[in-house]
Amino acid sequence: MSLRLSxxxxxxxxxxxxxxxxxxxxQSPAITPYPAxxxxxxxxxPPGGLVDxxxxxxxxxxxxxxxxxxxxxxxxxxxxxxxxxxxxxxxPDGYTLLVHxxxxxxxxHTMKKLPYDTFRDFTPxxxxxxxxxxIAVHPSLPVKTTRDLVALARAQPGNVLYASAGAGxxxxxxxxxxxxxxxxxxxxxxxxxxGLATTATVAGExxxxxxTPAALVxxxxxxxxxLIAVTSDVRLPQFPQTPTIHESGVPGYEFRGWxxxxxxxxxxxxxxxxxxxxxxxxxxxxxxxxxxEALEPWTMTPEQTAARLRAxxxxxxxxxxxxxVTPQ
Numbered sequence: 001m002s003l004r005l006s007x008x009x010x011x012x013x014x015x016x017x018x019x020x021x022x023x024x025x026x027q028s029p030a031i032t033p034y035p036a037x038x039x040x041x042x043x044x045x046p047p048g049g050l051v052d053x054x055x056x057x058x059x060x061x062x063x064x065x066x067x068x069x070x071x072x073x074x075x076x077x078x079x080x081x082x083x084x085x086x087x088x089x090x091x092p093d094g095y096t097l098l099v100h101x102x103x104x105x106x107x108x109h110t111m112k113k114l115p116y117d118t119f120r121d122f123t124p125x126x127x128x129x130x131x132x133x134x135i136a137v138h139p140s141l142p143v144k145t146t147r148d149l150v151a152l153a154r155a156q157p158g159n160v161l162y163a164s165a166g167a168g169x170x171x172x173x174x175x176x177x178x179x180x181x182x183x184x185x186x187x188x189x190x191x192x193x194x195g196l197a198t199t200a201t202v203a204g205e206x207x208x209x210x211x212t213p214a215a216l217v218x219x220x221x222x223x224x225x226x227l228i229a230v231t232s233d234v235r236l237p238q239f240p241q242t243p244t245i246h247e248s249g250v251p252g253y254e255f256r257g258w259x260x261x262x263x264x265x266x267x268x269x270x271x272x273x274x275x276x277x278x279x280x281x282x283x284x285x286x287x288x289x290x291x292x293e294a295l296e297p298w299t300m301t302p303e304q305t306a307a308r309l310r311a312x313x314x315x316x317x318x319x320x321x322x323x324x325v326t327p328q
Contacts, residue, residue, distance in 0.1 A: 038068055045101070054292070061282035123262060133170060164189070
C-alpha cells in the first residue's frame with residue numbers, strides 16, 4: 001500500500017509540475033520582461049507626415065528608455081489599410097504595433113470591404129497626439145469669425161465655396177459638421193489632395209478651407225489666408241487669440257483627429273499597460289516635450305482610447321452618410 005501511495009504521490013507531483021509549466025508558457029508574454037527584442041512599429045503612411053513624425057519622436061525615446069529598438073516600418077497604401085492589415089494579422093505578443101490616424105475609423109464608412117474588423121482585430125493602447133484643424137478664409141470673403149461665416153452661408157446658401165482634400169477627408173468633414181450643426185449650406189469643392197485644395201483657396205478659386213497648422217500657417221502669415229477658428233474644443237497654444245468654433249456660435253462643435261497606438265487583437269493586458277506606461281514616460285520627458293510642442297501631444301489610458309475610437313467611429317459615420325459619401 002505504501003508503495004502504491006508513493007507512486008500516486010509522485011504522479012500527482014509530476015502532473016502539477018506539467019500544469020505549472022504549461023501555465024507559465026501560456027502567460028509568458030505577460031511575465032517575460034518586455035521588450036526582450038526589437039519591436040516593429042508599423043506606420044501605414046509615407047515618411048514625413050504627421051503620423052510618421054509623431055511615431056518616430058515618441059518611440060525613439062521609448063527605445064532609449066528600454067535599450068531595445070522600436071523600429072518604424074512605413075507600410076503606406078490604401079488610406080492606411082495595408083499597414084493596418086499587417087498588424088491585424090501579427091502575433092499578439094507586443095512586438096508588432098500600429099501607429100495610425102483617424103482614418104482607421106473612417107475607412108469602414110468610405111470603403112465597401114476591409115480585410116479586417118476595425119475594432120475586433122485590434123487592441124487600443126493609447127494616444128500620442130491630437131490633430132486639430134484651422135478654419136481659414138480667403139481675404140476677399142467678408143467674414144472674420146465663424147459666426148460671420150455661418151450668417152453668410154445661411155443668407156447665400158450654396159454660394160460660399162469650401163475646398164477639401166477629397167470626399168470624406170478631414171478637411172471635408174470638418175466644415176460639413178459646421179453646416180450640420182449651424183443649419184448653414186456651403187458648397188463643397190473636392191480636390192485631389194490637401195496641397196491642391198490649399199493652393200485653390202489661396203488663389204481665390206475657393207473661399208474657405210480646413211487644414212492643419214503646418215499646411216496653412218505660411219499663407220496666414222503672408223496675409224493670403226485669414227484664420228477665423230480652430231476645430232478643437234480648446235484653444236491652441238500656438239493661436240491663443242483664435243477662438244474655437246464652439247465659442248464662435250456653433251455650440252457642441254468639436255472635430256479633431258488623432259494619432260493612436262494599437263496592437264493586434266488579444267494583446268495581454270499586462271503588455272497593454274506596459275506599452276501605455278512607456279508612452280506616457282516618453283511623452284513626459286523634456287526632450288520629447290520640446291520636439292512635440294507644436295504637435296499637440298495627447299495621451300489617454302487604454303480605456304479612454306477605446307472609447308474615443310468608438311465615439312469618433314459613430315460621429316464620423318453619421319457625418320459621412322449626411323454628406324453623401326458613397327463607399328468605394
